[in-house]
Amino acid sequence: MLALDPSGAWRKSSFSGGNGGGDGCVEVAVLPVGVVAVRDTKDRARPPHVHSAPAWREFLAGVRAGEFDA
Template structure:
């Protein structure tokens, strides 16, 4: 997925640690859900379809990853 992320509005995870170990998720893009490392905001980001992101979140909530 080749997506322009310049207009994304980034939000840190509510599970971010006090040490700065954070994941940020972008909103405001019609066809993508971008995810990046907050310690490297100008570094690479992953972009998922909304369906793929929803499926991932459902699996996390169901404990599929053992965390």
Template sequence: MTTENPCWIKSSYSQNGGQCVEVAANLASHGIVPVRDSKDPHGPALSFDASAWSAFVAGVKAGELGA
């Protein structure tokens, strides 16, 4: 793990409906991308391998995951 602090961001597509996640993309250069529930910022975060996260985002953008 890194000593760098996560810089949490929320998608610009998120609205205030409470169904949002936050991502600390600044840690991707360290090989991980933490994701957490924006309603529980002090709760647990899941950490994904940076390449897996990139593949997930690419699949979302390409519409491969359905609705």
């Protein structure tokens, strides 16, 4: 579980919710303990996925490079 409460720190992805229905929305909170929390906007009651800041940066670099494109 998170050591810190990220309440108020959540930011929605700029690519989320483009269809008006909110499908596929992702929120991210960068916490001062060096971790990044990621959650599904539609299911905020579930615990977020927590990643180290370097792992999150590596994931984002892969997304930008198209590593996950079908």
